[in-house]
Amino acid sequence: MDIIDFTVHELQEKLKNKELTSYDITKAYADRILEKEKDVQAFVTDISQQALSKAKEIDNKKASGEITNSLAGIPIGIKDNICTKGVKTTCSSKMLENFIAPYNATVMEKINEENLINLGKLNMDEFAMGGSTEYSYFKKTKNPWNLNKVPGGSSGGSAAAVSAGLVPWALGTDTGGSIRQPASFCGIVGLKPTYGLVSRYGVVAFASSLDQVGPITKDVTDCAMLLNIIAGHDQKDTTSADIEKKDYTKALKNDVKGLKIGIPKEYFGEGINSEVKASLQDAIKRYESLGAVVEECSLNIADYALATYYIIACAEASSNLGRFDGIRYGYRTSNYTDLKSLYRNSRSEGFGEEVKRRIILGTYVLSSGYYDAYYKKAQKVRTLVMKEFAKCFEKYDVLLTPTSPTVAFDIGSKSSNPLEMYLSDICTVSVNIAGLPAISIPCGVDKQNMPIGMQLIGSRFSEETILNAAYAFEQDYKFREKYKPEFKK
Amino acid sequence: MAQVSKEELLHIAKLADLNLKEEETDKYLLHLQDILNFANIVSKADVENLDITVGANETKNVFRKDEVVAFEDTDSLLQNAPDKERNMFKIPKVIQ
Numbered sequence: 001m002d003i004i005d006f007t008v009h010e011l012q013e014k015l016k017n018k019e020l021t022s023y024d025i026t027k028a029y030a031d032r033i034l035e036k037e038k039d040v041q042a043f044v045t046d047i048s049q050q051a052l053s054k055a056k057e058i059d060n061k062k063a064s065g066e067i068t069n070s071l072a073g074i075p076i077g078i079k080d081n082i083c084t085k086g087v088k089t090t091c092s093s094k095m096l097e098n099f100i101a102p103y104n105a106t107v108m109e110k111i112n113e114e115n116l117i118n119l120g121k122l123n124m125d126e127f128a129m130g131g132s133t134e135y136s137y138f139k140k141t142k143n144p145w146n147l148n149k150v151p152g153g154s155s156g157g158s159a160a161a162v163s164a165g166l167v168p169w170a171l172g173t174d175t176g177g178s179i180r181q182p183a184s185f186c187g188i189v190g191l192k193p194t195y196g197l198v199s200r201y202g203v204v205a206f207a208s209s210l211d212q213v214g215p216i217t218k219d220v221t222d223c224a225m226l227l228n229i230i231a232g233h234d235q236k237d238t239t240s241a242d243i244e245k246k247d248y249t250k251a252l253k254n255d256v257k258g259l260k261i262g263i264p265k266e267y268f269g270e271g272i273n274s275e276v277k278a279s280l281q282d283a284i285k286r287y288e289s290l291g292a293v294v295e296e297c298s299l300n301i302a303d304y305a306l307a308t309y310y311i312i313a314c315a316e317a318s319s320n321l322g323r324f325d326g327i328r329y330g331y332r333t334s335n336y337t338d339l340k341s342l343y344r345n346s347r348s349e350g351f352g353e354e355v356k357r358r359i360i361l362g363t364y365v366l367s368s369g370y371y372d373a374y375y376k377k378a379q380k381v382r383t384l385v386m387k388e389f390a391k392c393f394e395k396y397d398v399l400l401t402p403t404s405p406t407v408a409f410d411i412g413s414k415s416s417n418p419l420e421m422y423l424s425d426i427c428t429v430s431v432n433i434a435g436l437p438a439i440s441i442p443c444g445v446d447k448q449n450m451p452i453g454m455q456l457i458g459s460r461f462s463e464e465t466i467l468n469a470a471y472a473f474e475q476d477y478k479f480r481e482k483y484k485p486e487f488k489k
Numbered sequence: 490m491a492q493v494s495k496e497e498l499l500h501i502a503k504l505a506d507l508n509l510k511e512e513e514t515d516k517y518l519l520h521l522q523d524i525l526n527f528a529n530i531v532s533k534a535d536v537e538n539l540d541i542t543v544g545a546n547e548t549k550n551v552f553r554k555d556e557v558v559a560f561e562d563t564d565s566l567l568q569n570a571p572d573k574e575r576n577m578f579k580i581p582k583v584i585q
Binding site: 306342343348 | 490494501502504505506507508509517520521523524525527528529530531532534535536540541542543544546551553558560562565566568569570571572574578579580581582583
């Protein structure tokens with residue numbers, strides 16, 4: 001087995017037993033990036049060569065006893081909307097093409113405390129708006145399973161990089177499915193934590209009431225380990241929850257006997273591809289054979305939730321992106337006569353088409369005359385969505401749905417039709433609307449060998465339950481032993 | 490169902506400090522109308538007696554001590570400035 005095939009918990013063992021050094025691991029990834037990045041195009045900023053000297057430094061400090069933590073010297077990739085001091089944070093936008101954050105996001109501080117090594121910043125849809133990473137200003141990331149397909153989005157660079165073995169694990173962000181959907185498209189694991197579990201400080205805001213940072217990993221154990229690192233209260237984010245710190249790896253008991261799983265029938269309707277449905281049915285049977293109690297239920301909010309999501313997310317985005325004015329940082333036009341034209345031309349030239357579309361939609365639903373009909377109404381529907389979920393969680397521990405109605409689609413097939421692109425978020429957005437945790441894990445492939453993802457949704461702060469449920473499935477199904485990305489051209 | 494006019498779109502764009510080129514206007518109009526037609530489904534939801542939700546957390550005030558923490562790395566802030574003079578951001582004249 002090559003170094004890049006190991007999970008992080010396997011690498012941790014090998015570091016502990018001194019079978020490998022941090023330099024060995026980092027070098028293996030740097031070499032892999034040199035070999036495969038030209039096909040995958042996952043990085044906006046690749047600092048893997050600089051990472052090598054960092055790895056040597058960490059090996060030395062470990063030898064002298066200066067560093068003792070067991071994950072020290074393991075590399076990681078970071079989505080490019082998470083601020084990294086001294087390394088560009090572009091949000092895959094012309095607006096922030098040259099932006100170097102003066103400080104670290106809180107999650108980055110936590111990554112650094114563990115002495116993980118940043119291999120670089122990963123591509124995304126501009127300002128995290130999109131589901132295919134095609135809206136990046138810089139490049140289109142390819143799906144490692146088939147290079148003609150999208151990796152999903154908006155954390156497409158993170159998911160493609162983990163899947164292709166360019167990084168052992170990565171951080172993504174999820175506002176409406178941006179961790180789970182690309183994880184599903186790329187055959188890996190992605191977790192959107194409960195709103196408030198992870199600090200948003202230093203993460204470029206898209207929709208502040210929905211955004212969360214989360215792990216994108218090869219398997220569920222790595223996912224729990226990375227969640228251990230990033231979760232926790234932060235004074236700098238008033239929406240972060242002040243709750244007791246947990247060790248999520250302890251929740252992985254590989255036992256789902258008696259676990260009550262609800263299957264919301266509305267998520268298995270017409271719009272869901274038949275191969276996706278069949279694969280999910282098999283997964284449901286597997287859970288039954290593992291001793292879980294599975295029952296069909298109703299959660300009739302998918303369409304409402306999607307419409308509500310686009311109203312609320314765009315409204316919040318139009319306000320959040322107001323800060324980009326070409327004054328203190330970011331793109332400034334060379335074509336202006338006064339302050340107003342400086343603002344307007346900088347924004348018009350600096351933002352891409354999809355970002356402008358969402359700012360316009362958001363401004364529209366917040367403008368006088370439409371505020372009540374759209375924005376206020378959507379906020380009420382948000383209450384309805386939360387109530388419906390709460391009802392389900394009175395009866396069930398976990399809800400099981402597809403992560404996406406389809407497998408990864410062809411590059412270019414949806415990018416010119418925004419509504420069609422939005423509809424592919426139907427299974428994931430309601431989770432953000434309600435602030436719940438959800439994990440996507442691979443549960444099969446279709447006839448073209450493209451991965452299919454299953455989503456497990458839990459009640460607020462029940463990460464342990466969904467991680468254990470995901471782990472039990474993973475240990476029984478063994479997806480990683482059966483299927484691998486082929487870089488098909 | 491609201492029909493968005495071209496004038497309205499341009500007004501909204503102006504509020505958002507965005508210029509739309511002539512050739513972009515029709516496309517944005519079409520997409521905006523498409524999305525709003527879909528989003529209109531929220532008007533059918535039965536939310537008569539429901540309050541609004543602003544965020545997923547319970548609504549309460551969060552307090553902390555108001556302590557000053559000085560950020561002294563002015564250089565790293567100013568390195569991102571599109572235009573600067575000495576230790577200041579430079580902008581066009583505001584008062585003519």
